[in-house]
Amino acid sequence: MAxxxxxxxxxxxxxxxxxxxxxxxxxxxxxxxxxRYLKLIHKQFGTFKDSHELQCxxxxxxxxxxxxxxxxxxxxxxxxxxxxxxxxxxGVHTSIFQRDFKPDNVFVYPPKLSLxxxxxxxxxxATMSPRSDxxxxxxxxxxxxxDQLVKTHRFEVVSVSAEKLRSRTGQAAWxxxxxxxxxxxxxxxxxxxxxxxxxxxxxxxxxxxxxxVGWRFKLVDARxxxxxxxxxxxxxxxxxxxxxxxxxxxxxxxxxxxPAESGWAVLNSPRRFGGYSAAALLDTLPDR
Numbered sequence: 537m538a539x540x541x542x543x544x545x546x547x548x549x550x551x552x553x554x555x556x557x558x559x560x561x562x563x564x565x566x567x568x569x570x571x572r573y574l575k576l577i578h579k580q581f582g583t584f585k586d587s588h589e590l591q592c593x594x595x596x597x598x599x600x601x602x603x604x605x606x607x608x609x610x611x612x613x614x615x616x617x618x619x620x621x622x623x624x625x626x627g628v629h630t631s632i633f634q635r636d637f638k639p640d641n642v643f644v645y646p647p648k649l650s651l652x653x654x655x656x657x658x659x660x661x662a663t664m665s666p667r668s669d670x671x672x673x674x675x676x677x678x679x680x681x682x683d684q685l686v687k688t689h690r691f692e693v694v695s696v697s698a699e700k701l702r703s704r705t706g707q708a709a710w711x712x713x714x715x716x717x718x719x720x721x722x723x724x725x726x727x728x729x730x731x732x733x734x735x736x737x738x739x740x741x742x743x744x745x746x747x748x749v750g751w752r753f754k755l756v757d758a759r760x761x762x763x764x765x766x767x768x769x770x771x772x773x774x775x776x777x778x779x780x781x782x783x784x785x786x787x788x789x790x791x792x793x794x795p796a797e798s799g800w801a802v803l804n805s806p807r808r809f810g811g812y813s814a815a816a817l818l819d820t821l822p823d824r
Contacts, residue, residue, distance in 0.1 A: 764822060
């Protein structure tokens with residue numbers, strides 16, 4: 537946490553910036569002064585990712601209320617020391633300058649799919665843990681994952697039935713971390729005419745707020761056995777960046793819904809939050 541002197545300085549800078557924004561409603565003098573004051577806030581607290589993002593956002597002319605919610609504001613006084621203290625504004629939308637959450641625990645090679653990579657066989661959603669909550673999560677999120685896979689438009693997807701897998705390999709689901717049978721990929725190629733195989737595993741599932749969903753994906757070339765794409769990420773709604781990104785995703789999916797309703801629904805519905813998390817991770821698939 538910043539020192540009290542720096543906190544008071546940031547509060548002063550913030551109030552000056554608000555006055556300049558209000559003045560800009562009638563006079564075209566807002567750009568340079570506000571940029572100067574917000575750069576000072578950036579220096580104090582490191583709110584912005586980089587100066588380029590800071591300069592680009594200024595052309596949107598943020599409102600005084602948005603500027604007040606930007607970083608920190610005084611919320612009281614420490615009577616033992618006589619100093620004001622500040623805190624970061626809470627809620628999902630902490631800053632109008634912050635970006636959506638981007639999964640980074642991803643492996644992609646090559647960066648683009650080949651032209652002859654057209655069909656992918658999707659194995660049943662699996663979990664290695666015997667916990668009942670993960671089994672319930674697989675049952676609830678399997679159709680959600682399928683819907684998001686279809687929406688990617690990267691390739692044609694075909695579903696592999698659990699019964700056929702059990703009769704052929706002795707297991708109804710595979711996560712991709714086990715030792716596969718020698719002719720496993722060849723069998724899937726013969727049965728489904730696929731170019732690739734997608735292993736999907738549910739690693740975490742919490743159906744009560746704060747919601748949490750963990751995915752582990754692995755896309756394998758069925759002809760060579762090479763891993764084309766792998767991703768492993770935990771989406772926890774308790775993290776503000778993930779909660780904000782989920783609300784943005786829900787608003788894009790339901791443009792006619794009220795923002796408050798859509799934001800509440802995605803943070804309290806396991807299926808909707810699972811849809812957001814799957815879409816965010818599948819968005820890192822290689823481009824076509």
